[in-house]
Amino acid sequence: MRLENKVAIITGAASGLGFESAKRFMEEGAKVALADFDEKVGNESVEELQGKGGIVEFFKVDVANRDSVDSMVKNVVDKFGTVDILINNAGITRDAMLTKMSVENFQKVIDVNLTGVFHCTQAVVPYMIEKGKGKIISTSSVSGVYGNIGQTNYAASKAAVVGMTKTWAKELARKGINVNAVVPGFIATNMVKSMPEKVINNLVKTIPAQELGKPEDIANAYLYLASDEARYVHGTALHVDGGIMM
Secondary structure, three states: OOOOOOEEEEEOOOOHHHHHHHHHHHHOOOEEEEEEOOHHHHHHHHHHHHOOOOEEEEEEOOOOOHHHHHHHHHHHHHHHOOOOEEEEOOOOOOOEOHHHOOHHHHHHHHHHHHHHHHHHHHHHHHHHHHHOOEEEEEEOOOHHHHOOOOEHHHHHHHHHHHHHHHHHHHHHHHHOEEEEEEEEOOEOOHHHHOOOHHHHHHHHHOOOOOOOEOHHHHHHHHHHHHOHHHOOOOOOEEEEOOOOOO
């Protein structure tokens, strides 16, 4: 029970990697605040997780809106008494080639994937400083490291997340707060699995491990960085990508 009685906020946790992480954290004893914009799916996810035992509650949030984030964090603290762990997992895509990408879609991705990480982190840090400890983990992407066609906005946001992570690690390590990032490769989420089989097969050929990652691979990376086992890990961007970035 590596996270026994720890309170974890996981954004974008109604589905996908966030949902898998919420389930994994609950297995390790955490009280999970499942934070997401999609209230319907979020409540359905909570019902499913509650059936497995453990403590979880849904909190609606728009990470791009600071008032919404502040309200969510306050509600979590009012409910659970504190916050020990923040997983900045919420993210969106609005893909298009540079010449066709609208300013609106560029900004929307930046607002959620980058500014949202700033909002959530700044909102929880005072509670962690007061306690003298805390764990902040943000989700980057291999697209932010080597770029990806049609993802100017997404790649920019995910590259910037790593830069913020390293900056915050330098600022907050002395306060007892570990700040790190996870850099997923190509993971077998519903979005990826819906791609044509030929595209998936060609994609797998580029991965040294010769397979897509599983959502639980990312959840386990979050778990390690959120646990006391990672007490001396600061400012790391942990690649979970099957070796594609070697």
